[in-house]
Amino acid sequence: MDIPWEDVRLFLAVAETGSLSGAARQLRIGQPTVSRRLAALEYQLGRALFRRSVDGAVLTGVGERLLLPARRMAEWAGEVGRAAKSSEGHLQGIVRITAPPYPCAAFLAPFAAWLAGKHPGLQLEVISSPHQLDLHRGEADLALRHKKPEQEGLTVVKSFSIESAAFASKTLAARLPRKPCLTDIPWLAFAPPMDTLPPNPQLEQLIPGFTPVFTSDNYLVLAAAAEAGLGALPMPVVRHAFAGPSQLVALPVELGPYKRLTYHLVCAKSALDIPRVRLLSDLFVSEMERTIASPA
Incomplete structure (x- = not known):
């Protein structure tokens, strides 16, 4: 049958x-x-x-x-x-990449704007989800992940180690002790179903009985809450060259072993044989390396 x-x-x-x-x-x-x-x-x-x-x-x-x-x-x-x-000879079409919320907003969205100016026939589609899309099945061409893949047939194109800090508005920073402890800070964090993503697990490990003052399942809502002075949010220190302005400042607190976050650019090995996927991955790696080398 x-x-x-x-x-x-x-x-x-x-x-x-x-x-x-x-x-x-x-x-x-x-x-x-x-x-x-x-x-x-x-x-x-x-x-x-x-x-x-x-x-x-x-x-x-x-x-x-x-x-x-x-x-x-x-x-x-x-x-x-x-x-x-x-076998396609052209470099046009859609390349789909999946990633956690922060790099989607802070890196991939502004990178897509730059890409549209440099390679107008190449379109980036960004998927932010708490669930990993299946690269074997072609649900995405590329993925930014915190863990290296264990499945056979997947490969790491490049790994990025990025320093993190707790960011808050200047107004909130002025209300905190000069050298605040982690427990002095009102924290923002993800709500379900995003609560398995950073910074939730890290803050739960660092702060006994961790209870955020505000949660949302949307990173942009959390970022807006931080800008409004509601609480602090751990984020990478570096900012993409094409990112918009921010009034947030880094707080003088130690995030311990979570001071650095690692992202792995992952794809199915055979995806790199697709010309537009290879080009986009090379461009993104180049821009990320430049960004990390020139922190804000």
């Missing part, structure tokens, strides 16, 4: 999001379309793949057996797509 890749992709989306609505959002199609195509697939197989309820869709035994082969098929589909793109 031949099952088209698009049907496998739909099955996988429902399985991994846990609902038809989640699959619809991921695949960017309507939920009725997902329901209709899934019903057609189950009719073709003669078996139910999911048990549906108001809480979502749970795999049946048959669905469980299909899950691993479907994931492998998704990885190979990504590999096929990259092989096809590697």
